[in-house]
Every structure is written in C-alpha cells, then in structure tokens.
Amino acid sequence: MAAFKHQRVAVIGAGVTGSTIAHQLSRSGLPIAIDVFEMGRGPGGRASTRFTRQLPGVWYNHGAPCFHVCDPAVTAFIESLAGKQCIEEYKGKVMSIDWATKGVRQADTTRASHGSSGDAETCKIYRGVPHMASLCSALLEGDNITKREQTMIVEYCFDKTTQQWRLVDKQAKEYAGYDYLIITSVTNGHPRFQKTFGLPPPLTVAGDRLAAAQVSDAVQRVAAMMGEVKSDPIFSLMVTYPVSDAPPSLPFDCLLIENGMLSKVVQMPLPTPSAGHSPSPSHVSFVAHSTPAFAEEHISVSASSDPDALDRLAKTMADHLKMVLQTVAKEAASKMDMDSPAAV
Incomplete structure (x- = not known):
C-alpha cells in the first residue's frame, strides 16, 4: 500500500468491485486521489437501480436483487457498513x-x-437499502474520491516518459496524470466491447501498443485473458x-x-x-x-x-x-x- 503514497489512481467501473476498491483505498490513510469512471448515470454496475420519471418513487433493481456472502471476512466487511444504513440482511x-x-x-x-x-450454513443474503445502488453509492463516499459518471473511457495511453496513464473518453476529453490504472470490467478487453459500442476494446488496443513499443507485454496478456472470458x-x-x-x-x-x-x-x-x-x-x-x-x-x-x-x-x-x-x-x-x- 505504501506504493500509492502521493499518487493518483483511476478506477474504471463503479460497480461493486470498483466501488469497493475505491472505498478501501480511500480509507487507507494515504494521501491519494481516486477518480472513479462510470459510463452509466450512477454507480452500481450489476447491482444498479433504474428510476422512472413517470412514477416518482418507483424503482427497479434490474440486475442483482440481492447477493450471497459466505466468506466470514466479506461478511465482516459488509456488516461494518451498517452505520451507513445502505445494506440489510435479505429476508x-x-x-x-x-x-x-x-x-x-x-x-x-x-x-x-x-x-x-462456501459453507451453506454460514452464508447470508444481503440487499442494498433502500435500493441496490445504495450500496455502491455509500462505498464511494469520501473526500478523496471523485465520481465521473456518464463518462465512457475509450482509450488508455501510457506515457513512457512520465510513467503515467492518460485516459480519453467518448467525447475526446482527456484525463491525464494517473500513476495507477485499475480496470474492473472485463468488457474493456473483450470482443463484446466492439459489438456493443462499435469501438475496439480499449485495453486490447493499449496492450498492443505497449507490446509494439517494447514497453511491456503484460497488458496485452491481461487483455487476451479478458477476451477469453465466457458469459x-x-x-x-x-x-x-x-x-x-x-x-x-x-x-x-x-x-x-x-x-x-x-x-x-x-x-x-x-x-x-x-x-x-x-x-x-x-x-x-x-x-x-x-x-x-x-x-x-x-x-x-x-x-x-x-x-x-x-x-x-x-x-x-x-x-x-x-x-x-x-x-x-x-x-x-x-x-x-x-x-x-x-x-x-
């Protein structure tokens, strides 16, 4: 963790994984700045919530309605969030x-x-309250966390001179100066990115560039593994x-x-x-x-x-x-x- 001192971190995806990573980094006590990029209107990912203007007060947990936890360490983490009133055991x-x-x-x-x-006897089922997206919203509370919603990153560029990452969104806006890049969505290196958005998977492109420039083939290998994921x-x-x-x-x-x-x-x-x-x-x-x-x-x-x-x-x-x-x-x-x- 000491390596993150005085560093800027970009987290791609404000689903449960990205939100948890940002939350843990924010609470590490280190002077770091965390930017969380999310292409949707709000956090949640597979645990997001859709609202309707036609019927105020009506919502839809259109992804996961709840989730199982069997690992005692994860259970302890979830229950530590009780004070935020964002989660409850599903009954x-x-x-x-x-x-x-x-x-x-x-x-x-x-x-x-x-x-x-997991041991079925120790498993618990939880849900976000009042809706599923409340969990990720609570995790992203922090003075050193900046949420960049409705921001779809389509390009990752690594500067060999500064050893930092520069990101480009769909509107060609640039975000530069990141010392660490954390990608929480397999889609960034998966062929379905092309099928869904009409653009090449950005992590695949970044990996090919880095390998061609003989900087590293690590990103290329990670992107290749992402591309093999079945869903x-x-x-x-x-x-x-x-x-x-x-x-x-x-x-x-x-x-x-x-x-x-x-x-x-x-x-x-x-x-x-x-x-x-x-x-x-x-x-x-x-x-x-x-x-x-x-x-x-x-x-x-x-x-x-x-x-x-x-x-x-x-x-x-x-x-x-x-x-x-x-x-x-x-x-x-x-x-x-x-x-x-x-x-x-």
Whole structure:
C-alpha cells in the first residue's frame, strides 16, 4: 500500500468491485486521489437501480436483487457498513416454479444451491437499502474520491516518459496524470466491447501498443485473458402495473423459474417516506430476467435500432410474465383454500 503514497489512481467501473476498491483505498490513510469512471448515470454496475420519471418513487433493481456472502471476512466487511444504513440482511420469501409442470414450492436459498462454494450454513443474503445502488453509492463516499459518471473511457495511453496513464473518453476529453490504472470490467478487453459500442476494446488496443513499443507485454496478456472470458446474456424486463391489474396474493419476493422463457422474477418493495421517496401504493413493480437461451435466440434485437422490434420483444416477455404471475397467484389461492378449515 505504501506504493500509492502521493499518487493518483483511476478506477474504471463503479460497480461493486470498483466501488469497493475505491472505498478501501480511500480509507487507507494515504494521501491519494481516486477518480472513479462510470459510463452509466450512477454507480452500481450489476447491482444498479433504474428510476422512472413517470412514477416518482418507483424503482427497479434490474440486475442483482440481492447477493450471497459466505466468506466470514466479506461478511465482516459488509456488516461494518451498517452505520451507513445502505445494506440489510435479505429476508424476502423466495419461491420457485417449474413452468413445465406449474408446480410451485419454496426455494432453497443457500449459496450452495446456486452453484458456488462456501459453507451453506454460514452464508447470508444481503440487499442494498433502500435500493441496490445504495450500496455502491455509500462505498464511494469520501473526500478523496471523485465520481465521473456518464463518462465512457475509450482509450488508455501510457506515457513512457512520465510513467503515467492518460485516459480519453467518448467525447475526446482527456484525463491525464494517473500513476495507477485499475480496470474492473472485463468488457474493456473483450470482443463484446466492439459489438456493443462499435469501438475496439480499449485495453486490447493499449496492450498492443505497449507490446509494439517494447514497453511491456503484460497488458496485452491481461487483455487476451479478458477476451477469453465466457458469459451468458440475459434480458431484463422492468414492468409496473396498476394495483388493480396486478395478480393478487403473490406469495413471493423473488421467484426462480425452471423450464421457461424467464429465469427469475423479483417483486420490487414499495418505497417508503423514510427512504426518501414518495410511496406509490397504487402500483406494483417487477423485474423479470430471461433465460440465457432466450436472450441468445433474440440477441440481434438488443442491438437493433428498430424500436418496433424492441417493443415486440418486450411485449413477448411481458405477456409471459403476466402468465407466470397469474399461475403462481392461482396456485397460492388454491393452497390457501386447502389450508382453510372446512365450513361447518
């Protein structure tokens, strides 16, 4: 850590990883300046939150609705943030449905059940409050942290003379004088950067330049490893219904789906005045994630400039979501009837 003394650090990405790195560096006690670059409107990354102007107080945690922690050291770090009132243990009810059989049951929420390592008995589930993006927002509080949101870095240049990095954003604005560059997004060295943004992956370009100039091939090797990372695409559908149109008595906060077009449905909690938002009790909101297979089948639509194609895709998912909600509500009502005492 002593190497960072009197240095400037650029962190690319204000997701959970980038925000945590900036937070830890900020609290190190060393006189360093940290600039966090985020292409989105705010921090969060895969744990971000979308807001709507049409319905103030309504939001969508359109990425991760919560997260598992099994490592005691990470648990201790998360619980150290309690004073910031940005996180809480998740107590939501998680159900699952097999869409092929329409069978509904309570889901196994242990970390082990999601294919990750760790002692299931020590795992805890957390979520950001009042919404998921609150976690990263709290982590980025610090006098020596500067947030540069809606800033997409498209070029990394290393100056051999000064031994510093110079960054260039999509609007050709330059940010110079960084002693350390920390990149937290694999996309910077992945072919999908080109597919998504129409530009070559900036870390790949930087690595090739450094190798050609015989400065170092380390960046080139890191970019090559990033380019090999495999990931599954999903579509995220954000829906708000008037309460009068929403299925009643839904017995879940999070619904896991097997053998269907969707893989997960999360019911958004109603906002409260204490959370700094006006409640909207007349509406109920959901986020639905597609399966990777469905997303792969329709991946060309996501890059389409045809609004009608996007609307058709959204309608397909929304119609299926409504069927899922109606099926679960019907199943829940049926079980309630069976559990009720017989009339005498």
